[in-house]
Amino acid sequence: MRILLAEDEKELSNALVAILKHNNYSVDAVLNGADALDYGLSGNYDVIILDIMMPKMNGLQVLEKLREKGIHTPILMLTAKSEIEDRVIGLNMGADDYLSKPFAMGELVARIRAMSRRKSEFTPNLIKAGNISLNKENYELSNMDTSLRLGNKEFQMLEMLMTNPKRLISTEQFMERIWGYDAETEINVVWVYISYLRKKLATLDANVKIKAMRGLGYVLEVNE
Template sequence: MRILLVEDEKELSNALTAILKHSNYSVDAVYDGEDALYYLETQNYDAVILDVMIPKIDGIQVLKTIRQSQNHVPVLMLTAKSEIDDRVVGLDAGADDYLTKPFATKELLARLRSVTRRQGELTDSIITVGNISLNRTTFELSSKYGSFRLANKEFQVLEMLMTNNGQLISTEKFMDRIWGYESEAEINVVWVHISYLRKKLTALKANIAIKANRNMGYSLEMIK
C-alpha cells in the first residue's frame, strides 16, 4: 500500500517514514500543504497521514480541498492539539480518523489499518490464490510445504499480483504504486523482485506462477 505522509517536523517525518516502510508500506513524504495537494492531484494513494499544523496550506484546508474534488482517499489526521473542538473540525471536514500527538506507534498502525479497511482495500488479512497464501498482517507467504516472510517490496509486488489475479500489471504501474513518485530506482528493479518471488514460489511448490508478457508487464496464472 502507498501512503502520503504530510508532516512538517522533519525528525518526526523521518521516524514515521521508517516505521511505515518497516511495516511494508510505500511512503511519499512532504512537508507542507501545497506539496500535499500537488501529490494528491497527480498520484494515487491508499491513505494519507495528514498533520493539521503544516505550512502554506493547513491540513484542514488540504482535506476540504481534496474532498471537494471528490477524492475519497482515507485520511488519518495528526495534531498536537487535544481539544474536542479540533477533532470535530477535522472529522467534519472529511477525516476518517484522528490521532493526537504524542501517540504510540502501534496505535498509529492500527488506525491506519482501520481507515484503509473501511475503504474495502483490505477485506481479508489473508489472500489465497491456488495453493499459496499471503498474510497481510505478518507478510508471510506460505503453502503446506513451508513459508517465507517477505521483504517490503517483495510483499507489495506479490500483493498487487494476487489481488489482481490473472490481470496484466505493467512494469510502470509497479514502479508508480510501490517505488513512488520520486524514486531513483531503475525500472529493472521490478524484474529483480519478480525473480526473487519466482524462486520462493518454486520452493513452496506453488501451483501458480508469475508470467511475463514481453513489453507489457506481469500477471499471476495457474500452472496447468
Template sequence: MRLLLVEDEKSLSRALCSILEDNGYSVDPVYDGEDAIAFANSEIYDGIILDVMIPKKNGFEVLESIRKSGNMIPVLILSARSRVDDRVKGLDLGANDYLTKPFSPKELLARIRAMSRVKLAEPDTTLRVGNIILDKSTHELSSTAGNFHLANKEFQMMEQFMSHPKRVYSIDFFIEKIWGYESDAEQNLVWTYVSYLRKKLKVLHADVKIKAYRNTGYSLEPCDD
C-alpha cells in the same frame, strides 16, 4: 513504517521529518493538496499526516478525495484549526485522529503509534486469488500442492499482486514501494524477484501467473486455458 507528510510550511515540515526519521520512520514530504492526493493514491504508504490549511486543495478536500477512491489508509490530521466543528468535520470525513497545533513531539509519536495499530488490527490476514492463498501474518504462500515461506521483499511484491489482481504495476512502483525512493535499486532487482515468485507459483501448480506487459510492468492474471 512509511509516512506521507502533507505540510506546506517548509520549516515545520523539515522539523517533523527530522523527528519522525529519528524515531525510525521513513517520510516523504509534500506541500500541497494535489500532490497529496497523487502520492496517497500510489499506495506505498502506511499512514498520512495531513495539515488542513494547504494550497490547491485543503486537507479536508484531500481526505474526502482519498476516501471516495476507496483508499482506507490511516490519516492523522495536524491543524491549527482547533474548533470543535473542524475536528468533527475531519473525523466525519474519515480521519483516524485529529491533533491540534501546537503539539508535543511525544504526543505526535504516540498518536502515530496508535494510528499504526489501527492498520495492524485489520482482521483479514489472508489473500486468495484463484487457488493460491497468501497468509499476511506468516508470509506463507500456499495451494493444495504445497507452500512456501516468502522472504520479506517477495512477500511485499506478492501481497501487492494479490491485493489487486489484473492491475498492472510498473517496475518503478515496486522499486519505490519495496526499496524506497532514495534506494539505488535497479530494474534487474525487480526482474529477479518476479522470477522467484514465478518459480514458486509453478511449483504450487497455481492457476494464476505473473504476466509481463512490454514497457509497462507486471500483473497477476489467470493462466491461459
C-alpha cells in the same frame, strides 16, 4: 502498507519518514496541502496522515475534498495543542483519528496500526488467487498444505500482482511503488525478485504464473 504523509515542517517530516519506513511502511511525503490532495486522490494509500496547519491548503480542507471525491482511506490528523477545536471538526468531517503535537513517535505508529486494524476487520487480510493465498499480516504464502514465508520485497511485489491479477504491471511501476521514484537501486532487482517469486510459487505447486510481457511488464495468470 502505503502511507501518505503531509507535514510541512521539514525536520519533523524527515524524522517521521525514517521511523515509518523502519516500521515497514512505504511512505510518500509531501510538504503542503495541495500536493497532499493530489497524491491522496490517486487512491494509492492505505493510510493518510495530514497535518492541519499547512501552506496552500490546510489539512481540514484536504480532508474535506478527499471525502467529497469518495476517498475513504483512513485519515489521521495531526493537530497542535492550540487547535483542539479543529480536532472535533476533523473527526466530524470524517477523519478517523487525531494526534496532538508534540507526540511520541511510538504513539503515532500505534495509532496507524490501530487504524489499519480497524479497517482490516472489514477487508480480509488474505488475498487469494488460484490455489494460493497470501496473508498480509504475516507475509505467508500458502497452498492447502504448506505455507512459506516471503521477505518484505517479495511480499510487496506479489501483493501488487495478486491484488489485480490479469493486470499488467510494468517494471517501473514496481520500482516506483516499492522502492520509490527517487531510489538509486538498479532496475535489475525487479527481475531478481520475480525470479525468486516464481521459484517459491513452484515449490507450492501454484496454478498461477507470473508471465513476462516483453517490453511491457508482468501479469499474474491463473490456470484453473
